[in-house]
Amino acid sequence: MKKRIKVLSGILAASLVMAGLAGCSGGQGSTQAGNGKITLRVGGWSSSPEEQAILDAQIAAFEKENPKIDVKFEPVVGDYLQKLQPMIASRTEPDIFYLDASVAPEFMDKGVIEPIDDYLKKNNVNLSDYEESAIKAFQWKGKTYGLPKDYNTLALFYNKEMLDQAGVKPPTNWSELKDAAKKLTKDGVVGFSMSAELPRYQPFLMQAGGSVYDGEKATFAKPENATAIDFIYGDMMKKENIAAYPKTLGKDWSGDAFADGKAAMVVEGAWLIPHLAKKSPNLKYGIAELPVKEGGKPANMVFTVAYALSKNSKHKEEAMKLMAFLTGKEGQKFVVEKGLAMPTIKELGKDFTSKYPERTPFVKAVSYATPFQYGTIGVKLVDAGNKAAEAVLLGSKPDAKSALEEAQGKMTK
Amino acid sequence: MRSRGDMITGYLFVMPVVVSLAVFLIGPIFYAFYISFHEFSFLAPDQAKWIGLDNYVKLFQDPRFLKALKNTSFYSLGVVPVQICIALMLALIVDSKIKGKTFFRVVYFLPTVTSTVAVSVMFMYLFKSDGIVNLFLSHLGLPTHDWFGSIKFALPATMMMAIWTTVGQFMVIYLAGLQDIPTDLYEAAEVDGASPWQKFRFVTWPMLRPTTFFVLIMSIIGTFQVFDQVYVISKGEGGPQDATLTVVFYLYRTAFKDFDMGYASAMAFVLFLIILVLTFIQKKFFKEETA
Numbered sequence: 001m002k003k004r005i006k007v008l009s010g011i012l013a014a015s016l017v018m019a020g021l022a023g024c025s026g027g028q029g030s031t032q033a034g035n036g037k038i039t040l041r042v043g044g045w046s047s048s049p050e051e052q053a054i055l056d057a058q059i060a061a062f063e064k065e066n067p068k069i070d071v072k073f074e075p076v077v078g079d080y081l082q083k084l085q086p087m088i089a090s091r092t093e094p095d096i097f098y099l100d101a102s103v104a105p106e107f108m109d110k111g112v113i114e115p116i117d118d119y120l121k122k123n124n125v126n127l128s129d130y131e132e133s134a135i136k137a138f139q140w141k142g143k144t145y146g147l148p149k150d151y152n153t154l155a156l157f158y159n160k161e162m163l164d165q166a167g168v169k170p171p172t173n174w175s176e177l178k179d180a181a182k183k184l185t186k187d188g189v190v191g192f193s194m195s196a197e198l199p200r201y202q203p204f205l206m207q208a209g210g211s212v213y214d215g216e217k218a219t220f221a222k223p224e225n226a227t228a229i230d231f232i233y234g235d236m237m238k239k240e241n242i243a244a245y246p247k248t249l250g251k252d253w254s255g256d257a258f259a260d261g262k263a264a265m266v267v268e269g270a271w272l273i274p275h276l277a278k279k280s281p282n283l284k285y286g287i288a289e290l291p292v293k294e295g296g297k298p299a300n301m302v303f304t305v306a307y308a309l310s311k312n313s314k315h316k317e318e319a320m321k322l323m324a325f326l327t328g329k330e331g332q333k334f335v336v337e338k339g340l341a342m343p344t345i346k347e348l349g350k351d352f353t354s355k356y357p358e359r360t361p362f363v364k365a366v367s368y369a370t371p372f373q374y375g376t377i378g379v380k381l382v383d384a385g386n387k388a389a390e391a392v393l394l395g396s397k398p399d400a401k402s403a404l405e406e407a408q409g410k411m412t413k
Numbered sequence: 414m415r416s417r418g419d420m421i422t423g424y425l426f427v428m429p430v431v432v433s434l435a436v437f438l439i440g441p442i443f444y445a446f447y448i449s450f451h452e453f454s455f456l457a458p459d460q461a462k463w464i465g466l467d468n469y470v471k472l473f474q475d476p477r478f479l480k481a482l483k484n485t486s487f488y489s490l491g492v493v494p495v496q497i498c499i500a501l502m503l504a505l506i507v508d509s510k511i512k513g514k515t516f517f518r519v520v521y522f523l524p525t526v527t528s529t530v531a532v533s534v535m536f537m538y539l540f541k542s543d544g545i546v547n548l549f550l551s552h553l554g555l556p557t558h559d560w561f562g563s564i565k566f567a568l569p570a571t572m573m574m575a576i577w578t579t580v581g582q583f584m585v586i587y588l589a590g591l592q593d594i595p596t597d598l599y600e601a602a603e604v605d606g607a608s609p610w611q612k613f614r615f616v617t618w619p620m621l622r623p624t625t626f627f628v629l630i631m632s633i634i635g636t637f638q639v640f641d642q643v644y645v646i647s648k649g650e651g652g653p654q655d656a657t658l659t660v661v662f663y664l665y666r667t668a669f670k671d672f673d674m675g676y677a678s679a680m681a682f683v684l685f686l687i688i689l690v691l692t693f694i695q696k697k698f699f700k701e702e703t704a
Contacts, residue, residue: 079669081670082669085456085669085672088455089455106456106672107456111457247559247561247562248542248562249542249543250541250542250544379670380671386650387652387654387655390652390653391654394562394654396564396654410476
């Protein structure tokens, strides 16, 4: 009995000490080591080993050039925003950290992150070197708040074998898309699959002259907006059954439906490429620019992540140097090398397309793409947009017009 | 006689718990109550603005919150009674003198110790549009559904899962209650010529009253706080069309995705009040004879 109490109290003491340690270690900012070396903390979410390798290589290259600076990457496992918020509230966020364009306005608007304009010149950063739509996503009221590290856009992935068998060419406009989907739908395969989400249907919506955000408020109720939703979710999916959303096919996302040969064509970003290489290495597929509505203008989405500078960093100069390196020509060479996402430096885009010619559609698209970003109302807007498409698909609203009106109603409340 | 020294030692012993509870539980609760009267975001705590009862007023005009409340009530109303009935039945079965009852006890209890996320993922596979459940149904000639993707069936499917996972826990509690009932009561009933049903109706059931009260309260609290199943099944969206949006889930989204911690805190306190009132009503109803 006595022995047991001893063991128990030992465990208790140990856990108290550990709790104490854990409490402390969260609190330290960037530190100054004894030998005049400083440590910079980089925050981000944990991603695939391939993506991690890019960052590791970038950091190694930076440390080689700057022997006085140690760089430590602190990945967040789990919900990134959930962890980042308390860090910012307690002023212990990393010196520079990932910031997704979709949530950036909230951070810029609240003044949570440091504007970087004053540091640009010293670090030879020229904003015009960057893809305009990517850098624009991190500018707010005349100030710049981050440098985009890479980007992604959407393209049409098509199964080469299935298209050859059906004797169709990759579609370039809506009627060709519908035609191809009709011919490709057979033997348990649907011609086309796309999830019921705003960042998938928005390019089509914009091709038809629509828009969901005017820079201030949601514009779901615009009459032009209904065309694309009716066409994809109403006409192709619900009425004709020549397309399906991934869940109907028993898949989590259209990428899986494509990999498993359940859908002949899907709209996804370049992130699908490594997924396909792993899941279906023998699948022969092609990548094409999104089909454009007859008489409409091409449109696309750009998904981008930047590094933001902490307001509470004790080493802003050095942190900025690191940021400039990671997003600059030298740093983004590693991005080009791996080919997982596209480099945001325009010049490197050419290197990317010569190294991966089949991925050219992604680079082409960035010139006419809109950032996946809707001011500070993004979370609500995306949610309402997703639900509008879903409502048409599941039949809880008879057509796109009424679904979009409902979405608009949610935004004005 | 108690000496002063003993008292100090005593307080020292409870100190770690008292301090950690105060710092990590009671303190935050009061702070949350305080910020529920503010427009408060973790991103800029210093820009917090006192807005009085605005958050609470807004709540009851927010169609999504009302929808979440409706979903949660529906969930609780469906899960609690079924769960208690099955738990009691299982407890009665594994308490009887059947062969291999230890085996059955383990089997019924197993889902409870399995992580909710793992269970949710498993159910997602079972209920997929080309999953086993649909395969089974189609063999029987019954209509199939995309369970978690359908507005009508997403929540009921989640409820089934909740019942399956938590029933074991309540079974164990009932089992303990059953074993607490003195055997002489049953013997006396037998002497009086009571049938098995009468034994259950007039001995077992009344003697289980405190257990049932406890199980009912725990079950209601648990169902009103449902979060993780919904999070996994709807991939953090509460969909389709808010069909699986529950109060705690909406609260989470508001706090961490919408950056509105003040509004989320107000939600937490409304939920707290609802649970509190429900618990008081039950207490009255059961008139807790046994302390």
